[in-house]
Amino acid sequence: MSGPIIEVEGLAKEYRRPVRVEGPLGGLRSLLSPRHVTKRAVDGVSFALAEGELVGYLGPNGAGKSTTIKMLTGILRPTAGLVRVAGLVPWRERERHARNIGVVFGQRTQLWWDLPLRDSLELIGRLYGVERARHRATTARFTELLGLGPFLDTPVRQLSLGQRMRGDLAAAMLPEPRILFLDEPTIGLDVVAKERIRDFIATRNRRDGTTIVLTTHDLDDVERLCRRIVLIDDGRVLYDGDVARLKERYAPHRRLVVQLADGAGWHGVRVPGVARDDEADDAPGQVTLRFDPAGTRVADVITAVLARHEVTDLSLVEPGLEGVVHRIYAARGAA
């Protein structure tokens, strides 16, 4: 099939929530003549994904990420706009659509609380009409990849968060869906658990060609997994494109951190385009320089520094996504 597997155009979602009437008999009056407030959580979002892409869907708290995911998975019906996932309109053909997708909501579980993990995984096979032998083989493979073996027979309620999340990820992928939606799959996990989950996600995308939409507040997830991000705020798209290009656009500067030898003073460098970084938090004897690699060669800066100073250490710092995103959120706050 050619053309995008996920198409979103002018997507909007308004929540209408009843407000409690204040004053005497407030509860009763709210019940009889409810008043509502409307919140536009998603406000005209458009993007398209090709099959096999792994895109990070980012934004600050309350930006509308989960709301978008819920519309893409058919759990919510858009107030306006168009969604098409693998040729289907999710909310209209929910049951067919469900056979195309896997979902992980990091904040809740799709596993059955009172029973061993094994039972949940087995039921997933039946719920999705997966053929027995195939389901057994996939379960064995994922058990190995995610290291589920030691707690397959433990009731889900007794699993640690990291174990439970791995179980949830296995459950979402067991029917081998074409598209996987992950809403904060690494929330609250330690570095080892995160790494394991990232590995699994990356492999599903690379090896099985699964299209993945990933929501997270952990930008290491994004650096490690995504080439492309869609950044939203207040229900609108702020940026859609390469991670690398985003950094160029919002943080074009590199930094060179110079550690001067004991007692040595700083005499400056006379290279055009190089300046001391006043945002940097320099320790004594440390100097941070800022320059744009598009106009200034790194080698020239280093040569100039070494020509006039006694230096014990030099390090070149690439802009991190963390800083970039921080800058974007901060700019939005100021505007």
Next chain:
Amino acid sequence: MTSPRGLAPPRLTLRQRAVAHAGTAGLHARAQLAYRADFVFRVLWLLLQVYLLALVWRAVYPESGTAPAHGGQQVTLATQLAYVTYASVQNWLLTPAGLAPTPIPQRVREGSIAVDLSRPVAFTTQMLAAQGGIVLAAAPFAVLALPFAVVAGGARAPASAGAASAYALSLVPAVLNALLLAVVVSMVSFWTLEAVGVFMIHRVVAHFFAGALIPLWFMPSWLADLAQLLPFQTTTYTPIALYLGHIHGTGPVLTALAVQCGWTAALWLIMRLVWARALHRVVVQGG
């Protein structure tokens, strides 16, 4: 892949859906067994109820040992005690333990409803299957409790072979109607999370109008008429009255079975209607 790339998969086939629902029921049945100790107390509660009801009926029954019911039929004390015993056990089996009639309110509160909606099978049938599993888990305990209940209350053989088969037949819509009623009532939680009061009222009304405390034949006639108009009697009173031969003769037996099945169809439709409204709330208003 479940389907060739590029082609949207069809809905699950009927067979696949049957497997899915059987799996859901089995899983919920097993989950119930985590509360085995709770079943012991629930069985004690049941036996206590049978014992107390039998005590009252023995005390209030006329010396002659028979009492007139609606339509001039005579009901013997032995029949009455058997009714109390069987009706209590059957109603106990079909009435889940928790305050809420099904797991739906909890799923709405915790937001697990989002998970249920992302499954390739309909929400309503998933919940019916889950509830069916919960009832299934209680069945062995009901069977174990029965002999003790008989000692506390009373017993009678089925009135005839025909009565026995009518009972067996009527059990199917009785169970279905109990499940449907539970699902319909617990969908209130899509409108309000504070539905405990509604569930308590439902519990009392259902228990009473099912005939679990007093058979319809001894209710004041206006109350019996009202009970006849409600679906609850089809879960308990109808099957036991058939078993004991209180409803007898081809015409009345077939009518009773038809009324049960009519309620099954009606409750199914009601469930679909209520669900359509509830779904609208969830997907349009965001819960």
